Amino acid sequence: DLTVEENLNFFATIFGTTLKKNLHLIEEIYVQIEPFRKRRAGKLSGGMKQKLALCCALIHEPKVLFLDEPTTGVDAVSRAEFWEMLKRLQKRGITILVSTPYMDEAARCERVALIQNGNILQIDTPENVTRSYGKPLFSVKGKDTYRLLLDLRGQPFTERVEPFGEYLHLTTFAGIKMEEIKGFLHKKGHLEAEVSETQATIEDVFLDLM
Template identity: 60%
Template sequence: MSIRVQNISKSYKNTVAVSNISFDVKEGELFGLIGPDGAGKTTLFRILTTVLLANEGTANVAGFDVIKDYKAIRNHIGYMPGKFSLYQDLTVAENLDFFATIFGTTLEENYELIQEIYIQIEPFKDRKAGALSGGMKQKLALCCALIHKPKVLFLDEPTTGVDPVSRKEFWEMLKRLQQKGISILVSTPYMDEAALCDRIALIQKGRILKIDSPENIISKYNKTIYNIRTKNTHQLIQDLKKYPSQYSIYAFGEFIHYIDQNKDFDANKLENYLKERGHTEISISISKTSIEDVFMDLTTLNQ
């Protein structure tokens, strides 16, 4: 295993950041921690990258214990924190040279690993890092994290605040890095990115709700979700909340996603209920289940 986490907990005074978390990341796996801000993702990353000590539990990264072997771990991992943390007053080239020197290597020595990314930022090598666009900052940070050819790559919300095109390009790069044998642990609040991982852990309020492949999480979900839309969305939400057999209601794009308590749900009965309350242009149809739907349901159950 590239990463093994066993019963890790961490609290800040009276606030529980992560609680009794356990999971494994296999060799060469792209594993995602999926959850909103404040779910505990960054705290967990800091523990695994030896920046922070857990209150309880154990963890191993690349075969090393995060406490006993913290120096060895730092030589075998690449870490890209959520906030851009490179030297903004240094140029692209100077940042790369600095990080290469720290790890006793050079840009040329591991150029094959970072070539695809580097050629995109090379035209800006004399530009200060602080003057780069969000997408270019992201690529520079990834190059610096890979400069010493790590065995395990930690990416904490790497696509937050990045445009959709750069997000897509970034995930394509991760897939190619994975093919080179690097194990990747990535966190994201974007549910659509979950489908790009081999396995994911859904995390909320410091607890893991479910671990599996995105496909299995969706296929094992046994509730039927309905897309509902009427002319008055705000009133629709209020009226659905009063429907006797409603189980779950939340906005999802242009629709309201609705789950009923009963297996033998009668859409016609609900439509009549809405008509009686003045709704027009009513649309009720079965929705395709997404990771976000499962996450919403799990958070409801664990409140």
């Protein structure tokens, strides 16, 4: 198990360069892990491991960077920092191809490919992907989310209903009005349920295409 410094020197050597020569390429990221340069990589936090991996990948100034689920298992703050770093790298002219299970991260990209079981379901900009969702979509919130979910599933007007945080995203068949949904929920005892039209997310589109 190599230290942070040993890992960087190892990858630099593989690509015929040195850490000293190309430090300027990774300096912005390296300053965050430099205090741990003598620590073994296996002892780093998830966020620090990802920053080290990014430094190792950038040490030879690549034209294209491939990242396979780089933020899986990383805390929310480190995830946000990591994506800010990727944006800055993109501005330096590096093409970045990222795989991610997080749809909010996919929305940060210039183009998105939705893939299931090795098949590409759709490729477009995030804006066009969400715009392609041509079905009525409602955001529903109530005190008892689980019972709300069960009551909405199986109803004649429901095409699909999925949890989205503290809300449910309800896709209905064409022609269903919001008042009909509210009336149904009122009869089921969800007297304080909130229903509103909402914009589709990439996750809505992905679930619809599956």
